[in-house]
Amino acid sequence: MSVSIGDVERAAARIAGRVRRTPVLEVSPGLFLKLEGTQHAGSFKTRGGFNRALSAGRLPETGLIAASGGNHGLAVAYVARSLGVRAEIFVPTVASPVKVEGLRALGAVVTQTGAVYAEAYEASAKRAGETGALDVHAYDQAEVVAGQGTVGLEVLEQTGGVDTVLVAVGGGGLIAGIVAAVAGRARVVAVEPELIPTMHRALAAGGPVGVEVGGVAADALGASRLGDIAYEIAGAADVHSVLVPDEAIVEARRELWRTCRVAAEYAGATAYAALMTGAYTPAPGERVAVVVCGANTDPATLV
Template identity: 45%
Template sequence: MNAEPTTLPTAADIASAATRIRHLVRRTPVLQLAAGELDVPVPVTLKLKYLQHTGSFKVRGASNAIALLGADQRVLPGVGVCCASGGNHGAAVAWAASRAGLRATVFVPDFAPAAKTDVIEAFGARLRRVEGFYADALTASRRYAEEENALRIDAYDAPSTVAGQGTLGLELVGQLPEGCPVLVGCGGGGLYAGVALAMAGRNPVTAVEPVSAPSLASALRAGEPVDVEVGGVAVDSLGARRAGRIATAVGLSLGMETLTVPDTAIVATRRLLWQRLRIVAEPGGVTALAALLDQPARFPDGAAVVVSGANTTPS
């Protein structure tokens, strides 16, 4: 029942989503750091998105998608929802579904960490582990949706999800000066697409991917989504084998080139955040910051970075 993934959400869709979910989500703060505070010679603004419900930005997209389902007269009370997730989207769907009184079934790769699956189950969702990667969990969720007549909440390639993520961009408009570059971590690309659409013409937005999972970079080179091998330390959150059509279309329309960073930079950034700021973030949550620390010359006047998730353990 999802809309065609090539349909891009409009500015009006994102504004409507912001109104729709304003009482559900938290407005998270930014932390401004002077040049040198994070061993980088430029100022850095951290958007502390891990302070959102369930520990990641994903609640925005899931809440908007489920709120729209609740307004759809075809959806009967008690109908279940399902999704595929590396963990964070599943936790967000579980949280939003519990608030809406809906059953939720979440499919995750079998390596999904307990720090994420525990959150999913804490909100009452049924957890289904699938052997393989996110793409395999996605296949299983689609099969389940057909067999059980459940409504599937897409993690990153549905207009309702992307519009919800785009509300983060609207929030940043009120927190950042015009022209300040914004870096976001990217798996399937829902966060990048939503924020880029919301801030288009005001702030340039760049997607950052691990070298070990270059889904959007490969899609932009090919001109369309293509399958890539994925792995590395951030695979549980940025491990989409194929970038979304929405993110690809947005990236192509804006002429955006992704940045990629090695796992070593991600691990070092995660350690630095803990040492300097006592922030415990997951690898995918610091990937965007890793690009700024690894390639500061690209942003001589500094940049804002979304620290997108913290469903992890300190070790």
């Protein structure tokens, strides 16, 4: 199922008042950072979580259930607490301890299982079938994608328009929503860790394929397969994917903190790494927005 600009606009109306309109920082002329780490629960994921839950009407007594590398789970737990329902979250063993602690602090029931997201999702789907809880998928659900797309609407409004938006990709929910939101007004470039090239491989293969998962950003970008919605939308929009090494992601995270005092987790710094490495080089006068997608990290590691 595809997602349209109309779906994104309806999501924006539905979640208004529930999510923050996160700030945009112009770090140099024509270069903007969209600071999704300042969103409730520390990432853009809260947008899609609210849109999925609020689109469902009356929620089951068993509440919400999700599988997550961490950020999506934090978002779903926050949504559930805000709506007064239960949240059950399955996370893989690679999940950051900071994120697992955050899940428990939000009142979620947490189960750590499986080495990667896909294995945690399998356990979550089985549990959802047993309890009847509303499944909130991390990236491959139309309501979730439309909610994430509200980031793109805000970028255009807050910057007065850009030529290009750089977006980190894991399962592809964020980039799919942003492509739908900015279609015809800006192009979108996917940025992926070399060790988790889900979109890169999918575009080359003509469809989503499994990839091995590893590296510093695996806890947030660790989907082993691009979502079907993301592939459909990105393929139709001729989205280009660039790859960045882990060392560049680490340095980009440090640079964001040193020069802008922006706290980012590794996934949050991935799109910025494309500029630092030259994997993406803006043309003279090009206006570029970089989505800093999350900040769920141990602040002691920023320096």
